[in-house]
Every structure is written in C-alpha cells, then in structure tokens.
Amino acid sequence: METLSVQIESKSENESLARVIVSAFAARLDPTLEEISDIKTAVSEAVTNCVIHGYEEKDGIIRIECTIEDNELTINIKDEGVGIEDIEKARQPMYTTKRDKERSGMGFSFMEIFMDELKVESEVNKGTAVTMVKKIGNIS
Amino acid sequence: MQAKVKNNTLIIYVNGDLDHHNAEKIKKMADTKIMENQIKNVIFDFENSNFMDSSGIGVIMGRYKMVENIGGKICAVNMNQSIKRIFSISGLFKIIDQYDTASDAMSVIGEEE
Numbered sequence A: 001m002e003t004l005s006v007q008i009e010s011k012s013e014n015e016s017l018a019r020v021i022v023s024a025f026a027a028r029l030d031p032t033l034e035e036i037s038d039i040k041t042a043v044s045e046a047v048t049n050c051v052i053h054g055y056e057e058k059d060g061i062i063r064i065e066c067t068i069e070d071n072e073l074t075i076n077i078k079d080e081g082v083g084i085e086d087i088e089k090a091r092q093p094m095y096t097t098k099r100d101k102e103r104s105g106m107g108f109s110f111m112e113i114f115m116d117e118l119k120v121e122s123e124v125n126k127g128t129a130v131t132m133v134k135k136i137g138n139i140s
Numbered sequence B: 001m002q003a004k005v006k007n008n009t010l011i012i013y014v015n016g017d018l019d020h021h022n023a024e025k026i027k028k029m030a031d032t033k034i035m036e037n038q039i040k041n042v043i044f045d046f047e048n049s050n051f052m053d054s055s056g057i058g059v060i061m062g063r064y065k066m067v068e069n070i071g072g073k074i075c076a077v078n079m080n081q082s083i084k085r086i087f088s089i090s091g092l093f094k095i096i097d098q099y100d101t102a103s104d105a106m107s108v109i110g111e112e113e
C-alpha cells in the first residue's frame, strides 16, 4: 500500500494545488486521461466545499489523505468546519445552501458520478469528511 | 483573463482552470463589461482552458440569468471533452449553445468577429 498525506490552508488558490497533488499521486496507477479528469473534478468539488461551506471562506486547515492499494485509489478530504445538518439532503442533485452565491448544487453529484464510491461523514460544528474510491483501469 | 466586446456581444477568453478561484475573477470582470457595454450575448471561449468544475456552472448560469430577459444568448466554444462532459451532465447544454469557434458563434448571433 502507498499513502499520501497533506494538509493545505483553506484558500481558493489551493484548490488547483490539491487537484495537482492528488492527480500526480494517482498517476502511479497509470490512469487514462479521462480517469485523471474524473479524479481532478472530484477533488476540486470536495476541496471547494471545505473552502466555501466548511470554513465559509475563513481560515482553516484541509486534510487530504490518499491511499493506493492494488488498482484502487482512495481519497479522504476533511475539514473541521461548520458541518452538515442533513447529509442525505445535501447529497441531492441541485441542492445548495448558497444559491445567492451562484452555487449550483452539483458538487456531490459530480463526486458520485466520477468516482466509484462516495461516503460523506459530518457533524455540525465539528466538520466534514468525504471519502471517495476509484478503481483505475478496471478491465479484470 | 481577457475579454473582447463587439457591439452587444462579450467574448470571455477563459484562461486556465475554471474553478472557484478563477470563477470569482471572471464574474467580476464579466459583470463590469456587461454593465458598461449593454451586453446582450456572452461567448465563453475555452481554447486556453482544460478544466471546469461546478463553480463554472455557477458562472455560466449567473450570466445566463442576466441576459435571458433581454433575449440574449450564452455560447460556449472550443471546449475539450472533459468540459463538454460537465456541461452535459449538469444540463447546461439545454440553455447554452455550443460551437467549435468564437467566429462560428458570432456568425450565428449575427455579428462579425
């Protein structure tokens, strides 16, 4: 098993950094361009949610932990922000609590569509953790 | 981020990834240009952009809402495969017209580049 563990400040500049770091780690599995783009989108959605919702654009730390086991990439992205009251509702397509900020409510839908598994854990005023799994080159 | 105004049409040359970070810059720039120039149509040119996430949907939907009531159009051109996928999954293609190049979009809108 191989692991990657990084923490970044909750800033919009770091969204692209997170995409680059995780996709460089994933490159070890020799993914296709489409798989890389799936991973980048999912990471971007999760990290952006920490910045916008978790920490409401204030200071905070975002933790990213990845593992590679066989052909499976697991990505865990965590904040210690405001948390989510109703996770099931939050995961619904087009559901957003920030419509005034031009959010479309598609973030969780993209994570679900582009990855093979999505788990969301959250506690109000404690934070949110998103775990995503993707099998690379799945032609067994 | 670069932009060009031609009569009532604004072309936005998206430079780099259209994520939350760049979305805020594009919105500010686009809205200033839209106000100053009585813009009716907006063309997003993705030639120099390879990536867009849900933040980009917000940018495009927001500008759509600004011009739809005056009969304006939003177009997207020069999109790569992964940006097209985001458009189609999110349903953006129902309200946004897609062309290969900005000049194709311009000629349909009725203006010359």
Ligand SMILES: Nc1ncnc2c1ncn2[C@@H]1O[C@H](COP(=O)(O)OP(=O)(O)OP(=O)(O)O)[C@@H](O)[C@H]1O
Pocket: A045, A049, A050, A053, A054, A055, A079, A081, A082, A083, A084, A090, A091, A095, A096, A097, A098, A102, A103, A104, A105, A106, A107, A108, A109, A128, B054, B055, B058
């Ligand atoms: N890390 C988080 N901390 C707190 N709340 C969150 C977090 N992630 C998501 N949420 C909540 O879940 C809702 C849905 O998230 P999702 O990413 O699907 O949509 P969005 O961020 O509102 O819009 P979009 O992602 O399309 O810009 C958010 O509006 C927010 O209320």
Ligand SMILES: [Mg+2]
Pocket: A045, A048, A049, A106, A107, A108, B054
């Ligand atoms: Mg989101």
